[in-house]
Amino acid sequence: MLNLVSRALLALTAVSAALAGAYFIADGDRTGVVLLAFLALAAFVGGLSTAGNAVHDLAPTVAADAPPPGRTAMSSAVPTGxxxxxxxxxxxxxxxxxxxxxxxxxxxxxxxxxxxxxxxxxxxxxxxxxxxxxxxxxxxxxxxxxxxxxxxxxxxxxxxxxxxxxxxxxxxxxxxxxxxxxxxxxxxxxxxxxxxxxxxxxxxxxxxxxxxxxxxxxxxxxxxxxGERRFEPHEEEEHPLVISAKEIKFNTDTITVKAGKDVHLEFVNEDEETFHNVAVYDGSGPDSKPVFNGEGFAGDDERSYEFKAPPPGSYSFVCDFHPNMKGTLVSEG
Missing domain, CATH: 1.20.120 (Four Helix Bundle (Hemerythrin (Met), subunit A))
Structure with a gap:
């Protein structure tokens, strides 16, 4: 049985839900939609709680000279906690x-x-x-x-x-x-x-x-x-570049590095009693400028070179002792 209060609350539920939908379509603001939805939810819960309680909320019509009605005491069990x-x-x-x-x-x-x-x-x-x-x-x-x-x-x-x-x-x-x-x-x-x-x-x-x-x-x-704590990004471990020289030639003619990164180059000289090194230039002509000059040494031996990769572009790497030993260094951005 729906009394006046429950009907009003259920009507408020319908109106609030309709307003929430219309507000979302018209504006899309989440805060206003949530507030209207909460109002609809609260009104719906209130309407359910007051519905069916068999309490007449409208006073009956009574004649002026009618005697007072008799009342019967009613008892009900008290709900537990x-x-x-x-x-x-x-x-x-x-x-x-x-x-x-x-x-x-x-x-x-x-x-x-x-x-x-x-x-x-x-x-x-x-x-x-x-x-x-x-x-x-x-x-x-x-x-x-x-x-x-x-x-x-x-x-x-x-x-x-x-x-x-x-x-x-x-x-x-x-x-x-x-x-x-x-x-x-x-x-x-x-x-x-x-x-x-x-x-x-x-x-x-x-x-x-x-x-x-x-x-x-x-x-x-x-x-x-x-909020979450700050997580440090895990940088991929840079594996050293390995170049070897044997029989007056490099084992590769192309190496690739990342521009601006530190380069760790392992150079192995396998030619006994012959001097080699690795040098990087910004070109291949006689007027090219050096980017890095590695220490020369006689084989059979090895050295570790470290330098910062140049800006993106194509460069030459050579052996200063043997101009025919050369290759291309590609610096990627």
Whole structure:
């Protein structure tokens, strides 16, 4: 049964949803769309909570000379405490934070809200007179055991993994392994403590779970807001160039380097008692200018040359002692 309040809230839901869609099409601003969507969600939840309560919100018409109506005292069972409202509040907080951070946090908040809503309705149903032991056994064997436990375990593992990853990416690398070890030890200790107390009440377990989830989500949000630490790019290791001279000739006629990078050249002279070296010039003519002149030495021996690669272009590398020993050095940008 829909009363006046529930009808007004459901109408506000429709209007807010329509305005959110129109605002997104017209402007595309995410902030305004999220605010209108939250208004629609809040109005929808309020409309559901006030619908069907059989309370007449319009006063009946009564004659002026009518006697006062008789009233019958009604008693109802007081509902017991539950941790699901706190879980719903946490999920709404995550949704609000997600409106600022990004879509993944919003999706996480929506998922938490669905779980909290389902748990809240299940708790309310369990206190209804229709919740008999046979019904409880049927729901447990057909719904909770095959579906609820695997889904709940997966969601818990995903929550821990995502939240911890945000934290570990935000702190220094040297401290990340310490924090990860302490978190793993805390989770293990908490699970052991709960398992060692088989008579522990469900309310205590729910309260501990909500507290742990709130702390984990809060830490993850704080890590996401703080941003990831700076990662140093891994530079590829530069392998040294190797050139050898044998029988008065180089083993290659082309070498390639990266412009502006440090070049490490290993030169092997295999001609015994014959002097060789490696020199780089900006051309091949007599007026070419030297870029690098390596030390000459007699074989059989080797030397390590180091120089900075010239600007992009084509250069000549030669042996100053034997002009016929030459090749092309290509400097790539």
């Amino acid at each position: 539950s941790g699901w409202p706190l879980a719903a509040a946490v999920s709404l907080t995550v949704l609000a934070v997600g409106a600022v951070i990004g879509v993944p946090v919003v999706l996480a908040g929506l998922l938490l809200l669905l779980v909290a809503t389902a748990g809240w309705f299940a708790r309310a149903w369990s206190e209804h007179p229709s919740w008999t032991p046979p019904v409880r056994q049927r729901v447990s064997s057909r719904l909770l055991a095959p579906i609820g436990l695997p889904v709940g375990g997966f969601l818990l593992a995903a929550l821990i993994a995502v939240s911890m990853s945000r934290v570990l990416l935000a702190i220094p690398a040297d401290a990340a392994w310490v924090v990860a070890g302490l978190a793993a030890a805390a989770i293990f200790a908490a699970c052991y403590w709960v398992a060692s107390r088989p008579r522990l009440g469900s309310s205590v377990i729910v309260a501990l779970s909500v507290l742990a989830a709130t702390s984990m989500v809060g830490a993850g949000i704080a890590g996401a807001v703080g």
